Amino acid sequence: MISIVVPAHNEGSVIARTLSQWVTAMASEEVDVVVVCNGCMDDTAAVARGFEPTLRVVESEIASKTHALNLGDQMSSGFPRIYVDADILISIDAIRALAKRLAHGDVLAVAPTADINLTGCSWLIRKYYDVRSRLPSSREGIGGSGVYALSEAGRRRFGKFPDVTADDIYVRLQFGMNERKTLPDVTSTVFPPRTGLQLIAIRTRAYRGIFDLARRFPDLQKNMGEANDSRLLALLSKPKLWLGLVIYCLVNIIARYRATRGLRSEVHLWHRDETSRTALSTDLFK
Numbered sequence: 001m002i003s004i005v006v007p008a009h010n011e012g013s014v015i016a017r018t019l020s021q022w023v024t025a026m027a028s029e030e031v032d033v034v035v036v037c038n039g040c041m042d043d044t045a046a047v048a049r050g051f052e053p054t055l056r057v058v059e060s061e062i063a064s065k066t067h068a069l070n071l072g073d074q075m076s077s078g079f080p081r082i083y084v085d086a087d088i089l090i091s092i093d094a095i096r097a098l099a100k101r102l103a104h105g106d107v108l109a110v111a112p113t114a115d116i117n118l119t120g121c122s123w124l125i126r127k128y129y130d131v132r133s134r135l136p137s138s139r140e141g142i143g144g145s146g147v148y149a150l151s152e153a154g155r156r157r158f159g160k161f162p163d164v165t166a167d168d169i170y171v172r173l174q175f176g177m178n179e180r181k182t183l184p185d186v187t188s189t190v191f192p193p194r195t196g197l198q199l200i201a202i203r204t205r206a207y208r209g210i211f212d213l214a215r216r217f218p219d220l221q222k223n224m225g226e227a228n229d230s231r232l233l234a235l236l237s238k239p240k241l242w243l244g245l246v247i248y249c250l251v252n253i254i255a256r257y258r259a260t261r262g263l264r265s266e267v268h269l270w271h272r273d274e275t276s277r278t279a280l281s282t283d284l285f286k
Helices: 015-019 044-049 065-075 092-103 123-132 167-172 196-216 218-223 229-235 239-266 275-280
Strands: 002-008 031-038 055-060 081-084 109-116 147-150 180-190
Touching: 002 015, 002 065, 002 092, 015 031, 015 044, 031 044, 031 065, 044 055, 055 065, 065 081, 065 167, 081 092, 092 109, 092 147, 092 180, 123 196, 123 239, 147 167, 167 196, 196 218, 196 239, 229 239
Parallel strands: 002 031, 002 081, 031 055, 109 180
Antiparallel strands: 081 147, 109 147
16 A cells, blocks of 8 residues: 655645645555644644545644654555655656556655746746756756655665755665666656745755755765756856856855855754745646
């Protein structure tokens, strides 16, 4: 049986969008879904319970994604184990494809490829993601798609989720390049920040998570994978991309600086973008 863990913190505006894509379509003997509502001050739990008895809802007063992931693991027993962010879209067929790929046994962790939905985004955001789509990091699903799946052997690679900001990157670093795979023909829909300021905030959070992992788990850095640097330099040969390159580099320079300056005091806070949730909360995704 496939086990799915969905950590959710104040996701009342979007969680039905996520769950409706696959919860009601999967047979009860095929999947076990646990939604862990952590530190919520909205109606996330009530909305999720609208899908019972197809899934189970757990509530915790602690606002922590990694704590929620650990609670979800405690409530789950099936494999593969799939972890799904509460604000993304992934279809029933994609869920099944992830499970099928792990069943081959040659890899321990898989993820879909992120399909970035730019609806409602400013031109600056579009320029940024145009450049990003050409970089190696855009092809890394574990840490970009909002979903990752582990086989039973893969889940044994580490114990409880540690208190880190970048849980997805922590998981990715548990596996060498030959042990993990991003499936190019399987996608999840990711909703990026709609404004430049929110993009900088989210990138700052990402860098804090990366820096924290490098400091606390230096032995895992060997599994980081291909860097973007050489590809960025190659893109300089394309004048049409120069404005996007300036935006991409400037956003990340600012974010890196802010992350370095604020790492100690803010690394454990849940920094997230609200624009992608509020802007699309009334959209119908069917």
